[in-house]
Amino acid sequence: MLTLALCLAPLAAAPQDPPRLDAAAFDAWRRHLAPVEAEERWREIPWRQSLGEGLRDAGRAQRPLLLWLMNGHPLGCT
Amino acid sequence: MIELAARFVPAADEVWRLQRDDDPECRWFRQVVRGAPDPSRGTMQGTYMLTASGALLGRLNSTNPEHVLRAMETALGRWEALDEGARAAAAPAAAAPRHRWEDSYPEAGLVLERFARDVGVSPDQAPSHPVNSDAVWFSADELRRLLPERLAVGAARDVEEALVARLARFAFVDNVRGQTLPFAATAVEVARLRAEVATVEGDLVRLQLTGTTRAATDGTEPGEDYWQPKRAWPRSVQTQLHGSATWNVARARFDAFDVVALGSRTGRTTFNGRSRELSTLPFGIGFLLRLAPAGYRVAPTYVNLYGAPWVKMPGR
Numbered sequence: 001m002l003t004l005a006l007c008l009a010p011l012a013a014a015p016q017d018p019p020r021l022d023a024a025a026f027d028a029w030r031r032h033l034a035p036v037e038a039e040e041r042w043r044e045i046p047w048r049q050s051l052g053e054g055l056r057d058a059g060r061a062q063r064p065l066l067l068w069l070m071n072g073h074p075l076g077c078t
Numbered sequence: 079m080i081e082l083a084a085r086f087v088p089a090a091d092e093v094w095r096l097q098r099d100d101d102p103e104c105r106w107f108r109q110v111v112r113g114a115p116d117p118s119r120g121t122m123q124g125t126y127m128l129t130a131s132g133a134l135l136g137r138l139n140s141t142n143p144e145h146v147l148r149a150m151e152t153a154l155g156r157w158e159a160l161d162e163g164a165r166a167a168a169a170p171a172a173a174a175p176r177h178r179w180e181d182s183y184p185e186a187g188l189v190l191e192r193f194a195r196d197v198g199v200s201p202d203q204a205p206s207h208p209v210n211s212d213a214v215w216f217s218a219d220e221l222r223r224l225l226p227e228r229l230a231v232g233a234a235r236d237v238e239e240a241l242v243a244r245l246a247r248f249a250f251v252d253n254v255r256g257q258t259l260p261f262a263a264t265a266v267e268v269a270r271l272r273a274e275v276a277t278v279e280g281d282l283v284r285l286q287l288t289g290t291t292r293a294a295t296d297g298t299e300p301g302e303d304y305w306q307p308k309r310a311w312p313r314s315v316q317t318q319l320h321g322s323a324t325w326n327v328a329r330a331r332f333d334a335f336d337v338v339a340l341g342s343r344t345g346r347t348t349f350n351g352r353s354r355e356l357s358t359l360p361f362g363i364g365f366l367l368r369l370a371p372a373g374y375r376v377a378p379t380y381v382n383l384y385g386a387p388w389v390k391m392p393g394r
Contacts, residue, residue, distance in 0.1 A: 019199050019362050021318050021340040028201035029338045033193055033366035035209050045083050047090045049376050052103060052175055054089025059130035059168035064157045066086035066150065067126040069093035072257050076092075076376040077212035 047075055079143060082150050086127065097122040101392070103175035110134055127153035129160070131167035177392045179377035184388065186218035188332060189370045194254045197340065197364040210256075213370060213378040214249050216241070217388045221332070225325060226275055229283045234274035237289075242269035245339075246291040248380040250315050250365055252343045255351030259307060260380045261315075262299035268292040271319060281328040287337055289319035297345075313345025315363065332369065339365040 021029060048054040051067060058065040072078035096104045097118040105115035110132040112118065124139030125146055136153035140146055157165065183189070192214050196206045216224070220241055226233040246269045247261040271289035278284075297310035321337030342360035346352035355361065381389055 019197050019201075019340045019364070021320050021338060023320065025201060026320050026322075026338055029197075029340060029364065030336055030366060030368075032197070032201040032203075032205055033195050033209075033338060033364045034368070035193060035211075036205060039207070039209055044080055045088050047088050049090065049374075050178065050180065051089060051091045051096065051107060052169075052173065052178075054087055054091075055130050055169035055173055057089075058087040061087055062166050063085065063087050064135055064153060065126075065128050065130060066083060066088045067128065068088070068090040069096065069126065070090075070123050071092075071094055071121070072379065073092040073376050074090040075374075077210055077253055077257065077379045 049075060079147060082147060085154060093121065093123050101176050103173055106132070106173045111137060125149065129164065129167065130169045131164070132170065132173065133164065177390065179381050180375050182377070182381065182389045183375050184215050184217045188216040188221040188335065189374065190214040190335065190367045191370045191374070192249045193366045195364050196254055197362040199362070208255065210253050212249065212253070213376055214245065214367060215378055215381060217386065224273055226273060229275055229278065229325070229327065231275050231278055234272055237271040237273060239269045242271045242289065242291065244384065246293045248378060248383065249367070250291055250293070250317050250339055252313070252315060252350055252352070252363060254363065256349045258347040258350040260383060261293040261295060264299060265293045265295040267294060281326055282333070283325040283327060285323045285325060287319065287321040287323060290317065291319065291339070292316040307348050311345055311347045313343070313347065315341065315343045317341035317365065321367070335367065335369050337367040
């Protein structure tokens, strides 16, 4: 029983009352939810947003294409 | 990585369509990397290096940056070994897509980025990681239906439920840690958004936005997506909305749009990383909607389910 209680403790501690939102707290929440600098570093690479766009620009630039594919668009929701 | 990537043209794309669909672009891609155009049963996620004309220089599926760097260097060596004609060849016509969801990009509409993050009770706490993004699109006609009919201080509009339901079904979903399912239309219990004119200064009309949403499902609704879960996962998301937007009358567009949606979630889906939680308890979740950067055209995950006449479906 003690083992079960210890296993569940971190889970049981996490749920909580919903956070409060009003005009006074809006700006603070907006900043809190926006990506921080480290979460936006991927934007430093000039990713083309599709295979076709990449092929077109690779042909024009005469450079090889580096193509990153994921379930869900890597530049959107993955 | 950034330096080495500069020797390529970097591009990113969604793999499910490329590995599965019958579009010429998808068939061409599978022919190039698998040697056959047939749909792939296994995942084709990963990093590929190829010429514009379709010669495969390398591929791997790894999250180890050292492995990716080595593969990129090897591919560059193969590129240098090609003759000039092979390096100069353009993409073939066979690689052109017949349909992409980006074809429905609403040029004169409202294009939003949506961020989702787990939250505690106070914004003063350090943000939890990760954050996940998505997009939300409204057409030019739809964005005008977000505005009060009179753009005078105090004028207001209760936005029609169908437009707010787009947020509740597709944007306010728990994909903080990974892909999830949308809510079916029947799962939306509350979808309210009120837009009220707060100030008018010349051509700039500032709107105050407030609302609530709630969507809940026992997970059994059919047809939520082409991706059908193997189990019914009960889940819910409820939010309180607050925000502001600045409508530019002269330019007929929003110059600013920021909405925070805060609330709680319960439950899970197959791949959204919540399998270790107690499914019946509520957890805090927050969403931010803001204008997408110019040129950001990645389609919303569930644009295929918008049911809007301006969304071009395959074969139409």
